Each structure stands twice: as C-alpha cells, then as structure tokens.
Amino acid sequence: MTNLEKNPEETICENGPRFTEGLTPGVRRESADDAAGNSVVEVLEPRDVPLGGPRAMTVRRTLPQRARSLVGAWCFLDFFGPDDVAESGGMQVARHPHTGLATVSWLFEGRVDHIDSAGNWATVRPGEVNLMNAGRGITHSEHSTDDTTVLHGVQLWYAFPDAHRFTDPSLAHHRPTPIRGDGFEAKVFLGSLLGYTSPVPTYLPLTGAEIRLEPGAELVVEVPAEHEHGVLAVSAALQLNGVTVEKDHLGVVDDGATRLTITAGDEPTLAVLIGGEPLGEQIVMWWNFIGRSHEEILTFRAAYQQEMGFEAPAEGSPIPAGHPRGAAIAGPDLDALIGMQYDDGRSFPQFGEFPPGRPAPLPAPEPPNTRMRPRG
Secondary structure, three states: OOOOOOOOOOEEOOOOHHHOOOOOOOEEEEEOOHHHOOOEEEEEOOEEEEOOOOOOOEEEEEEOOOOOOOEOOEEEEEEEEEEEHHHHOOOEEEEEEEEOEEEEEEEEEOOEEEEEOOOOEEEEOEOOEEEEEOOOOEEEEEEEOOOOOEEEEEEEEEEOOHHHOOOOOEEEEEOOOOEEEOOEEEEEEEOEEOOEEOOOOOOOOEEEEEEEEOOOOEEEEEOOOOOEEEEEEOOOOEEEOOEEEOOOOEEEEOOOOOEEEEEEOOOOEEEEEEEEOOOOOOEEEEOOEEEOOHHHHHHHHHHHHHHOOOOOOOOOOOOEOOOOOOOOOOOHHHHHHOOOEEOOOOEOOOOOOOOOOOOOOOOOOOOOOOOOOOEO
16 A cells, blocks of 8 residues: 555654653543553544545555654554445555555455565455565555455554665565454464464564454453554454553553553454564655655655656666666666666666556655654
8 A cells, every 4th residue: 555645744753652742633641550561551543544536545544643653663554444345446556666664464354456566466355464575665556356345454564674674575475363262353463462473574573463352352462561562443442451542543552561451342343453672763754665864765756756757867866877867767768777777776677567557657746845854
C-alpha cells in the first residue's frame, strides 16, 4: 500500500512518550494498572486517508502522526474495512515505490493481488502474512481480486536499521498456526508471542499478531520489558492494562512493561498487537521513502520520477553513466542502461523492472518546500 496524500508531511520519527505531553489533539494518556508493570497507556486517534480514484477506498491511519511516529520500529499502520467492494471500488493501487522499509500485509477478509519489481507475484489471503522487503528500492502494485466482495485488513511498515536498508528486495510469506485458549484465539504472524514463533525474518526484533476475544474474555501476554507495544482495537473497544482503547484507536505502552492485559467488552473483539525493540536511529520518512537525510529523500524521489519517465534528469542530478542529460530515462535508453550505475554508486534501475501491460505507475508528489530534518 502507498501513502497517496498529495502533500505528505515530513515525518520526524521518534520513539517513546517525549513526542506528546498530553496536549496533542487526538491523543490521550492514562495511568495503567500498576500490576501490568507500566504507568501509562497512550491512546492514538486515527485519521481518514482516501486511497484515490473516483470511488476512493478510505483507510484509517494511526501511524505516523504528529503525536507519535514509531512503536518499536513500526512506522506506519493503515487499516481498512470491512468495505463493500461494490461501493468502495476496493483496493486499486498502481505501481509505486518504497525504500528502507518492509510492508506487512494482513487480511481478515477478501484477497489482494501483489506484483513487485523483484519478480514476485502473490495473492494475500486472510490469515496469511506477506512481508515485502523494499531494501534499496522496489516498486509494487496492489489490487483486490475480482472475486473479493468485502475487504478488511491492515497494512504496516517497519523501518530498517541503517545496516540493512540497502539489502536486495524480497518477499516472505507465512500462514501461522492459530493459538487457542480460554476465550481467545491468536495468530502470531511476526516474532514470538504466546509460545509461537513466526519464521518470517526481520532485521530487528518485532512482534505482530491478530487477537480475537470472546465477550468479557481477558488475555494476559508476557512481553519483553525492552520493547514498545501497541494494540489496535479493530472491531470494538477494549481495555489495555485497564485503560479503554476505543474502536479504531491504537493503545501504546512504552518499554518497561513485562505484560499486556487485553480485555474484551460485551461483544466479540478483534485486535492487532504490534511491538518491538525501539529503532534507536535518526530517520526521515516522506511519502513512501525512508532515508537518513533531506538530500537522500530527494535523490530517491528523483530516481523514481526519472526511471518511470515522469521527469528528465535535472542539471547536476545523478544519472546512469552515459545517459544524456535533459532526456527522460525511457524507451530504448532504458534497456541499454539496465545494470549500469548512477553517478553516486546506486544500481540502475533502483526501482526495478515491472511486467508489461500493467496500469501506469503513480507519480511522486512534489517535494516539501522546507528542509527535511532527521530526528530520532
């Protein structure tokens, strides 16, 4: 999935509660049950973001936002549905780029076809996780399948540590075995939780799980004290360590807690738990790119625009050796340049090749007018 905002804001990515002091609109901070081993639960309100098109499918976004950018290394959380595809048009997201992150797709209902420039074709199904490692650069498209009538799910991104952000793109898939107990069912799609470990590799410790609770049920989850955690209330309000998390909201518990207590109300409750070790690095996140500086983000954007044929290389911009300046990188020139290097050492094409006959790629928004500053 892509961020389709026409004027995406620079996101200064930080961990922990220092980003909010209880004064940010849409954020609530409450004391939690001391027995849970943590003093505060931060509750984040989502905002609506249309995915575009004449019948725009709307997603709800809890990360990133001004109040908080990161939970562990998780930097993006969109959730959608349940949507009647006949009304919303479903998911129709054409080719778009990513750098320095992984996308994690998890569905509750419906199916989505994924195609990427690393040569992967996959169908995302309920109860099966697809993790796309963007690494140094990838493009992909996502379209709900023709037989999907209702679409319901989440997509998350996590930011890569600096040591791994220029890895080769790849795709991992796993269908976790459900864990069942007194009044609950859980599917751990990333990391280790409730005695189950997902085999999907990540570049730092992460947790991701779907949790379903019967009315009134309570689930106590032992978690590492050095990790941050968030619980998204998907279908109904719930209690996280004794604090109410309204439907569609994300409850966040900072590091220091050794267990999470999740309690359902008087109706069946669906939730998603995320967590992990804080990234501990300064990053800049803009549109679909994660980098380490203003200049790097602009370089990624320029490469994508040039490789897709939207823009000609500007004077002084890095281009593949031997390519004439002032001409778009397209047509016969493109084939001749594959495998060459940009002036600054990046391989061409940074954003890969795509199967023919697919919808046209999405252009990048205009870059911000102010300088993007790394924080962390």
